[in-house]
Amino acid sequence: MTPLARKRLGKILLNAAGVVVFLYAAFPVYWMVSTGFKENDQIFTTEFIPFPTHFTFEHFAKVLTEGVANNSIWLYMRNSAIVALGTVFIGSAFALLSATAIARFRFKGRSVFLVVLLIVQMLPAEGLLIPLYMMVKRVGLGDQLIGLIVTQVALTLPFGVWMLRTFVAAVPKTLEEAAWIDGASRMTTFWRVLFPLVAPGLVATSIFSFITAWNDLVFALYLMSGSEGYTMPVALQYFFGQKGVEWGAIMAGSTLMTLPVVAFFLLVQRRMVSGLVAGAVKG
Amino acid sequence: MADTTTVTPGGGSSPAPGNRRDKSSGRVRTRGLPDWSIPYVLLVPGLLVIAGLLLYPMFQLGVMAFQRVGLAQVRGTRPAEWVGLENFERVLGNEIFWSALRNTVVFAFVAVSLTLIVGTAVGVLLHRLGKKMSLFVVIGCMFAWAVPPVAQGVIWRSLFDAEAGIVNWALNLLPDWLAAPPDGQPSWTGTPWLNDTPGLYTALVVCVVWAGFPFIAVSVLAGLKGIPTELYEAARVDGSGPWRTFRKITLPLLKPVFAVLTVLSIIWDFKVFSQLYVLMNGPTNRDGFNLSMYAVAEAFRPPQKLGTGAAISVVLTIILLVVTVVYVRQIVKQEEM
Structure with missing residues (x-):
């Protein structure tokens, strides 16, 4: 084999390996989405049916109207969104203050x-x-979304501060010094100079907190005892009923829960790596 | 010139000249604070959350491990009763604890090793692929990475389903010498993977490795991009083969990255919960518990035994703290904080 042919073969093999990795990573996700659109006789079969030949929206319609555990999936989506957004707003404000303190002083x-x-x-x-759980019950926040928000703020804050601190540190100090010399107060310097420049980092940190709170199972599972307070991860468990598993409905529900996370994730993944691995990765 | 050094952003040590005061009315309070106190004031909300909702509960966990805490104590009708080491004795004397510990450790070892191997291989592959192909594969990996843990569990529970699962379907395609059906079965169809502990943890490993390798791959890729290409050129000139180059150049230079990735993976895989919860259909099969599942099951399944659950959590937390110390040392060493 000539060196050129060998090089070409190597390239083909590399690309083939790339396709294999892509399929390995993406196929299970594709399976979730496609099962949500399949008719039941195509789901409950020992055959392998890669594409739904008869597209159906019955499962999506079912989870959105009939729902599970006496409520529509909308309610659980709404609860999840309230918890995740509440966590983001409180957590980000706190994280920004702490991050400014450690990055600037x-x-x-x-x-x-x-x-x-x-x-x-x-x-x-x-x-x-x-x-x-004891604390939340004692202060009377059990079964309330705000109790869940409080716990999620606590769980996401440390990493939020850690991640945000690098963004604050990246803003050149000279900009603030210039504003200071021009007579701006601390508050003005913060809001007019630092805040706009840190905003992208704040978005990244917020998305991280959103995903963490949105994905939480264990806190929602035990802090909320009435089904009106369930979040998506808890509600999904109720599709695994005594009468067997409704795969179509649960895949439709999982797809709905996964969508916002995937969307946010594509925006933020680069920052996640740099936040976690910190100085270990230089690049 | 000495004056200029005292001008610092957001809190110079020089007293502000009087003529600045009338520029805005909203800053009287900030201005009144002495400079040394500014960082502490900024830290107050964060410190309150960390102290009140993380450190204090951790302390409470330690206390509860020595108490009997049931429904009456949750309601606040009766104070918790001090029972000394009873919770620990009960936990350590229970077979379930030891099987949960074994499940946790064996699972973490297998899952961490496989995630690191697959992740590193994919990271190296991404580094060698062309730009477009690399992006294509990364986007595929993003999907696996982004799926919420509960949905991961749902997906793999369906793929490992006894009747309609793709795993059994695929195993049927393989020749018998490679994957013979279990004893007494004509084919793999109907094999209930998730009902016994080895099958359950096989599915859990596959699920966690699938969701965990993209993070490793992307981190390794970032590390590889940071290695100067001259090193590889020099190695090639000296006649070094690809495997030797990988061992002698890539691995040593990526050692700090691997140290952090390993520790993070260990910490994550030690406390895996959501995926296991879905795969085993809630805390039902006691033989399949890991430590987090055992702690939660003891604490919250009626009759509630929060004290016993706390004792199990204390054991898990101590193990994790030991691993965390390694992580913190690694980060502190690398980073100028």
Whole structure:
């Protein structure tokens, strides 16, 4: 084989491997979406049916009207959205303040705070759930979405601060100094100079918090006892009923739950990597 | 010139000249604060959340592990009763704890190894692919990465379904010498993967590796892009083959990346919950519990035993803290904080 032919063969093999990886990653997602559009006799079969030959919207219609556990999926989507957006608004404001403090100031206790941040973001949520469950019940926020929001703010804040701090640090200090010399106050400097420049980072951090709160199962599962307060991840469990699994409906529901996450994810994934791996990746 | 050094953003140590005061009325309060206090004021909300909703509950968890906490205590009608080491004795004397610990550790070991191997291979592949092809594969990976854990569980539960699952269908296609059907069955169809612990954890490993490899791949790709190409050129000139180049150049330079990725994967896989919850259909099959599932099941399934659940969580948290220390050391070493 000539070197040129060998090189070409290598390239073909590489691209083939790329296609295999693409299929491996994307096929299960495709399977979820396509099953949501299949008729039941194409779902409950030992045959492999890659494409729904008869498209049907019956499953999507069913989850949106009849729903599950006495409520339409809309209600659970709405609950999930309230929790996720509430977490984002409270969490981002807090995270921005803390991130500004550690990125812009040198103060006593700063490095301790940073180490505490790193440690608490690794604590197991299932462990925190037990004492937080007691606290939330005691203060009368059990069964209320606000109780869920509070726990999600706590779970997302450490990573939010950690991620946002690099964005604040990336804004050149000279810009703020210039504003300061021109007579702007601290508040004006913050809102007019720092805030607009950090906004992209704030969006990235917010999306991360949104996804975390949107995906949470275990807190919603045990803090909310009435079905009116269920979020999507909890509601989906009720499709696995005693009478067998309604695969069409559950795939339609899963698809609806996955859509916003995929959309946000495509926007934010680069930042996620840099936030988690921090200085380990230089590039 | 000494004066210019005192001008710092958002909080210079020089007293503001009086003529600035009338520019805006809303800044009287900020201006009144001494400079040293500004960062602390900014930290107040964050500190309150971290102290009140993370550190204090962790302390509470430790306390509850030594108490009997049931429904009456949740309602606040009776105070928690101090029981000493009883919870730990009960947990450590229970077979379920040991099988849950074994499931957790074996699962984490297998899942972390496979995720790292697959992720690294894909990262290297992405680095060598052309620009368009690379983007195409990355987008595919994004889908797997973005699926919420509960939906991941749903997807793989359907793929591993005994009757209609693709996994059994695919195994039937393979020749018998490669994948013979289980004893006494003419074909794979009807094999209930999720009913026994080995099958359940096989599905969980496949699910978690599938969802976890894209993060590793993208991180490794970012690391590879940071390695100067001259190193590879020099290696090629010196006659080094691809495997040798990978071992002698790529791996050592990516060591810090791998250290962080390994620790993160261990932490994530140790506390996997949602996927297992869906695959095993809630905390039903006690043999299939891992530590988080066992803790939650003890704490919340009636009769509620929050104290026992807390004791199990304490064990899990201690294991995770040990791993976290390695992560923190790694980050502190690499990063100028």
